[in-house]
Amino acid sequence: MRLSRPFSTGFLLGFFAVSFAQDAQKLFDLQHVQSQPGSTWGKDNILTPKIDAFIEGILRSWNSAAGISVAIVRQREDGKWKTETKGYGFARVDGTRMSEDSLVCIASNSKLFDALATGLLISNKSLSLTWDTKVVEVVPEWGLLDPISSAETTITDAMSHRTGLPRHDLMYGRTDNTSSILQRLRYLRPSASFRSTWQYCNNMYTLLSHLPTILVGKPFARYVKDNIFVPLNLTSTTYSVDIARASGRLADPICRDGVNKDEDIFGAGKTRAALYPNWWLDGSEDGNYKSGAGGVIMNAKDAARWLQVLLLEGRNPDNGAQVIPTDVIRKLASGITVQQPKPDYPELSPIVYGGGQSRGTYRGHEYIEHGGSTIGYKTQITRFPWAKLGVAVFSNDDMYGSNFHEIIKWRLVDEALGLEPVDWDTRYKSSVKSAYAKHKSSALPRPSKPTPPSVSFVELSGRYRNLGYGDIELCFFSSNSTEFQSDGCKSLTEQQPLILPGAVEEDVPTFIAHWNKSWSSHLKLTHFDGSLFNLTALDSRPTLDPIDPYWTYNFSEGEIPTAEFASDTEGLGFGITGGFWGAGAGVEDPVGDGVLERAEVWFEKV
Structure with missing residues (x-):
């Protein structure tokens, strides 16, 4: 068992963050008035046998059982397009190859569609909505713990991640809906002051996805389909997992189980297919609460078309029809907040963020992009x-x-810009190794003779509450734990070896709670010393194998959050620290005299 050392750094003040974003945008504009990159038509094809071998080599050298699909588009001076799409490796664990038609969930690349839908609503002159409209004036469920942020947050603040609220990705569960999530944001602790710094927050895009329902009475996913997917002929793109699965082209999310990173950080482990995205949510075309932040499913063919639309600033590449207003495309791609003040590599620049879009430069060439990870x-x-x-x-x-x-x-x-290739493969392998070494060095071994908590393990078990995260029941696992457990904990204790294999070390006092969150089915606390516990978010994953029906996915891998129990005049509780709330880079850890004050999330015993 390991406990992380404290970590603390400063964070950017709001004035400098906003000022830097504005200055960076002016610099980008000036740069591209002065210097235009050359044509990308030096070669007829980018996906040559040499590039095919390069991509296949990446999959091999990283021991991947999964696949890659790519799309490249280039526009000639005469307006004609060169489009290339291709798949490599495997789409499924059954050996199905990845192709240009294979569907994947594009995760947070969905945020651009969410922000564009908001822009379409703003462009609707029958609605009194602007980028500067305050959320509190539009969304009945809205409220934040910080009264300034709660009262002043605008649509622009929400989409550019500057409300002061960190991720809090483990607050929403599998039985939630958009409204129930928004109603609980008011109970989540902010990690920064309003407009002081950039902090990625999926919940703000859940908020934006609620606007079509409120303003035009249509589910968000259907609004995007009717106003973006259909008029742009994105025929394979959908929010519906049911439709994607029925097509027979949905790629498996492929995971590695049981990799011993001390032996080989790039080890293959045992190949596992995770369940399809959002399998516990509504899979119809009405979408669900994850649709706005990360629900779009797309293939490389449609991605190529989507890139053409973006390069044409919202026009249909077939007929030139302006489907998305140009000013909306430009607004979302403008620098509003500073995402990354300092580049990681000399070829890159600082990055600014608009709405579902980041903006920076690569080797002197300006790019606009977004990533997605689920x-x-x-x-x-x-x-x-x-x-x-x-x-x-x-x-x-x-x-x-x-x-x-x-x-x-x-x-x-x-290749497309005719530049000498940079060895990014070596760089990223080195980065992975360095990150793991840092993670290992920041952890402390559990004492050989740990002291027990001030309150007995049995007394620590029971039901706890956080109004933002909900109720959980901590079940104590020990050789005779069932003698004093509730019926729910007895059931969990009996099921644990089957549904969470390998999750409990018999010689370490452990609590497990079934909390049924979107990313995690169970929360585990393992004793470190005194009142301190290491905390891990786990997910019980079906394998569809009758002999080995479940495997345990560690959602917290690479992080070591901790839980500390404390008692005061108001009762017993535990506070979680160590990055559990997902604050932005450079944001300071909470401080205070007691566990409650220092906690990112506080659970009180009820």
């Missing part, structure tokens, strides 16, 4: 507006797909 699907959709170049890379490798799409994306861009 369990088993990793995607990147990038366009270079001045070079009239678009690239999309999709992967169904859960562990390293995000590395794949960056390595492959930049190689394709280098």
Whole structure:
């Protein structure tokens, strides 16, 4: 068992964050008035046998059982398009190959569709809605813990991730809906002050997806289909998992189970197929609460068409019809907040964020893009507006797909722009190794003779409540634990070896709670020392194998959040720290004299 050391850094003040974003945008505009990149038509084809071998080599060297699909579009000076799409590796664990027709969930690349739908509502002159409309004036369920943010947050603030609210991705569950989630945002602790810094927050895009229902009485997913998918002929793109599955082209989200990273950080492990995205939610074309933040399902063919639409600033590439207003496309691609003040590599620039779009430069060429990451699907959709170049890379490798799409994306861009290729493969492998080494070094071994908590393990078990996250029951696992357990905990104790194999170490006091969250079915607390516990979010995944029916997915891998129990005059509870709430980079940890004050999330015993 391991416990992380404390970590603390400063965060950007709001004035400088907004000022930097504005100055960066002016710099981008000035740069591209002065210098236009050259044509991307130096080669007829980018997906040559050499590039095919490169992509297949990436899958092999990273021991991936999954696949890659890519789309590349380039526009000639005469307006004609060169389009290339292709698949590599495997779409399914049954050996089905990945192709240009294989469907994947594009995850947070869905946010652009959400923001565009908002822009279409704003463009509707019959509605009194602007980018500066305050959310509290439109959404009845709206409210945040910070009274300033609650009263002043605008649509622009929500879409550009500057409300002060961190991710809190584990607050929403499988029985939630959009309204029930929004009603509980008021109970979530902010990690920064209003408009002070950029913090990614899926819940803000759940908020935006509620607007079509409120303003025009139509489910968000159907609104996007009717106003974007259909008029742009994105014929394979859908929010419906049912439709995607029925097509026979939905790729498996492919995971690696049981990788010993100390032996081989790129080990293949045991190949597992996760369940289809949002399987517990409504799979119809009405969509569900995840649709806005990450529910679009698409293939490489439609991605190529979508890139053309974006490069044409909202026009249908077949007939030139203006489906999405140009000013909406430009608004979302403008720099509103600073996403990344300092680049990771010399070829890159600082990054600014608008609405479902990031903006930066690569080797002097301006790009606009967004990534997507959900369990088993990793995607990147990038366009270079001045070079009239678009690239999309999709992967169904859960562990390293995000590395794949960056390595492959930049190689394709280098080829298209006629640049000497950068060895991104070596860089990303080095980055993965460094991150794991840092993770290992930041952890402390459990003491050989740990002290027990001030309150007995038996007394710590029971029901706890956080109004934002809901109620959980901590079930204590020990050799004689069933003697004092509730019926629910007795059932969980009996089922645990089957539904959460390998989750409990018999010699370490452990609590498990079944909390049925969107990303995690169970929460595990393992004793470290005293009142401190290591905390892990787990997910019980069916394998569809009668002999080995479940496997345990670690949602918290790479992180070591902790839970600390404490008692005061108001009773017993535990506070969670260590990045559990998903604050932005550089945001300071909460401080205070007691556990309650220092907690990112506080659960009180009831």
